[in-house]
Amino acid sequence: MMKNLRSAGMTRRGLLGAFAATAVTAAPTYSNAAGFLRRAGDVRRISMYSERTGEKLDTIYWIEGEYIGEAIREINVFMRDWRNNQMMDIDTRTVDIMAASQTLLETSEPYMLLSGYRSPATNAMLRSRSSGVAKNSLHLKGQAADLRLASRSVGQMARAAAACKAGGVGKYSGSNFVHMDCGPVRSWGS
Template structure:
């Protein structure tokens, strides 16, 4: 693991505004995704957040609006939690909303219609221990186990481009994994690293 940069608590608290800025100008979507029950939320809505992902492990996709006018949509979050489940054990957890927001903001900043490919979202403790036994790069107290991390890639964008867009949100950690071609994003302390 490369050099890690840490941010003070004061910077973390003030950086929440940066995440909101990452969504600026994304008030309209030309082709809104289909989601049962979302029409009532979207009608007349000004500000929305959307997540469009594909699971690299099982081929599932999700394309949903999960936040409108300052309110998270619970059924959409539930759908996202299930999508980001530990596919090995078919177990889900409540994903940290900041992690979901960073993924959505990163995708929006990159201005691509390609989905975000998720390599790993939530991991059970057992899955994490198994992965840790095979690789020293897997953290014992991984944010994946806490529902606060995901590993992503976007086919039309480089690791550097994705990481730069994620770092612009200034929420959580961003790790660049060039050899494996993915970016780790989490909602822990603000820091960056290269592996």
């Protein structure tokens, strides 16, 4: 991490702030998430794992008003289409929503990532198996994630994401996951 911060041109103050922070707070960066900007700190962190790939990610991706390029690249790799290893740049607004929701849930448990970016081939395959997969899914644009937490219910996760008022929130209680995206504010599911 030290190398990543230096290559990102971090100041000594920023580095000390990252390590001295006792409460890591994340918030979406755009206007309709103003309620969370009040709680925004100098550091944002996201923590996830994937049972499908066996990979784990726990990274500080924002310090003192700037995204850390290397951390964003790691997020892009982690959230790739695991079926064919195709990647796309993940929209940082989605990462901010995920991180803000994780903070609101007051848990240090990492998200289980079920789906991040989906290639057109993967999305078409999933659509052929389920009517719940959108033809023009925001997963195709790197703007959505399907997530699960063992310690929180679908309802709790959906309420936290919806509180951000920054994108779409889908509850999939039968499959025990929540969809979060940075598209228009809307909600669905039960």
